[in-house]
Amino acid sequence: MELRFIFLAVxxxxxxxxxxxxxxxxxxxxxxxxxxxxxxGAHKVINILLIVFVFAFIVVVLxxxxxVYVTYRRFFLLIGAFMLVLIPKSxxxxxxxxxxxxRAFVWLLxxxxxxxxxxxxxxxxxxxxxxxYVVSGFLFFHTLWGIVYGRFDFEVVEQEVWFENLPESxxxxxxxxxxxxHLGSFIRTEPVYEGLEIINSINPDMVVMTxxxxxxxxxxxxxxxxxxxxxxxxxGMFAVLGNxxxxxxxxxxxxxKPEPDIDSLLLVQRQMGFTTLxxxxxxxxxxxxxxxxxxxxxxxxxxxxxxxxxxxxxxGRADFPFIILLTHDTSHWRAEVVPGPQISLTLxxxxxxxxxxxxxxxxxxxxxxxxxxxxNGLYSEGAEYLYVNRGFGFxxxxxxAGMPPxxxxxxxxxxxxxxxxx
Numbered sequence: 001m002e003l004r005f006i007f008l009a010v011x012x013x014x015x016x017x018x019x020x021x022x023x024x025x026x027x028x029x030x031x032x033x034x035x036x037x038x039x040x041g042a043h044k045v046i047n048i049l050l051i052v053f054v055f056a057f058i059v060v061v062l063x064x065x066x067x068v069y070v071t072y073r074r075f076f077l078l079i080g081a082f083m084l085v086l087i088p089k090s091x092x093x094x095x096x097x098x099x100x101x102x103r104a105f106v107w108l109l110x111x112x113x114x115x116x117x118x119x120x121x122x123x124x125x126x127x128x129x130x131x132x133y134v135v136s137g138f139l140f141f142h143t144l145w146g147i148v149y150g151r152f153d154f155e156v157v158e159q160e161v162w163f164e165n166l167p168e169s170x171x172x173x174x175x176x177x178x179x180x181x182h183l184g185s186f187i188r189t190e191p192v193y194e195g196l197e198i199i200n201s202i203n204p205d206m207v208v209m210t211x212x213x214x215x216x217x218x219x220x221x222x223x224x225x226x227x228x229x230x231x232x233x234x235x236g237m238f239a240v241l242g243n244x245x246x247x248x249x250x251x252x253x254x255x256x257k258p259e260p261d262i263d264s265l266l267l268v269q270r271q272m273g274f275t276t277l278x279x280x281x282x283x284x285x286x287x288x289x290x291x292x293x294x295x296x297x298x299x300x301x302x303x304x305x306x307x308x309x310x311x312x313x314x315x316g317r318a319d320f321p322f323i324i325l326l327t328h329d330t331s332h333w334r335a336e337v338v339p340g341p342q343i344s345l346t347l348x349x350x351x352x353x354x355x356x357x358x359x360x361x362x363x364x365x366x367x368x369x370x371x372x373x374x375x376n377g378l379y380s381e382g383a384e385y386l387y388v389n390r391g392f393g394f395x396x397x398x399x400x401a402g403m404p405p406x407x408x409x410x411x412x413x414x415x416x417x418x419x420x421x422x
Contacts, residue, residue, distance in 0.1 A: 069219070088140040129416075155282075157408050176199050178208075236284070243300055279313045300332070346384070359390075366402075389408050
């Protein structure tokens with residue numbers, strides 16, 4: 001964590017210097033100098049406020065005796081303050097770099113060909129910088145909205161998934177899928193209650209939670225037991241453990257990992273009403289038909305550990321006609337599930353959609369897709385499907401900018417998807 005803060009500090013200084021260069025270049029004309037002084041002054045005020053906030057924050061944190069998970073959560077505010085300043089400045093710095101590349105290209109062109117009024121005009125054109133300033137302003141308010149409001153703006157995503165091998169009795173079966181609740185990140189219980197009340201109003205047949213219920217410690221979830229107890233779907237509630245639940249983390253200010261209190265978390269989840277699947281499976285029955293719900297402990301690519309055992313979870317029943325697998329890390333699907341026995345539907349989370357990007361009916365984009373090809377929504381490989389939920393809670397960055405917390409309603413349908421018919 002210390003290295004992360006050092007990296008952020010260095011990045012902040014570099015982007016600050018380069019974004020200031022962009023301001024000086026943008027307001028280069030004599031008649032724009034007052035705007036330059038205003039913009040530079042605003043940058044200085046923002047930097048001073050941020051520095052004062054950082055020092056005041058450190059003093060408060062170091063002199064307040066609270067539970068370690070509360071201290072962990074408080075550092076999110078520091079990250080949020082940095083990101084609120086860093087993201088817009090980074091955008092302006094990038095556009096300033098593009099403008100410098102343009103200027104260098106025009107200068108080289110003038111040397112190779114010959115100087116001309118057109119090239120001189122092109123060199124001094126500030127359109128790129130102006131666009132950068134607009135984008136920077138947009139990203140500031142986009143990030144601010146995500147911190148103030150976006151992290152609690154639950155979105156219900158309805159998704160039909162069609163299977164030719166779905167038992168007839170399960171046609172229309174509805175599953176609410178949530179993931180990455182990160183309950184220790186919530187200061188107040190009210191937002192969690194609001195999200196769970198939305199789930200309750202959907203009246204699903206089953207609820208599943210695909211890992212990372214907590215940030216670090218089981219006690220983060222204790223005050224939410226009563227909230228989860230309002231859920232009572234007729235076919236039960238199932239959960240698996242993610243990397244945070246299993247202790248793949250480092251506590252603030254330490255190097256060694258503490259022993260994860262998994263037994264305590266399992267007790268809390270049981271009190272909430274969840275059946276936690278630890279490399280095992282259960283059957284859900286309607287009449288004479290049944291489907292398998294299998295769940296594995298977290299299986300991730302390094303630096304995350306591979307606790308999950310798919311073979312053990314299926315328990316010698318890999319040939320069962322219809323299997324739903326709960327696995328926290330989406331990378332598990334491509335690595336082991338697709339090459340292995342046929343699993344009709346895999347449900348995952350983990351990516352959070354990076355809690356930053358753009359997501360709407362027509363367009364989904366987040367930098368997280370550069371690391372996780374399957375990062376949000378429905379994917380398929382032959383007759384096997386994967387759904388990735390972008391998360392109910394938040395971690396580190398105390399916001400969700402363009403990536404609202406998700407409550408997924410999956411409706412299982414028997415037959416071939418009519419939208420894919422010729």
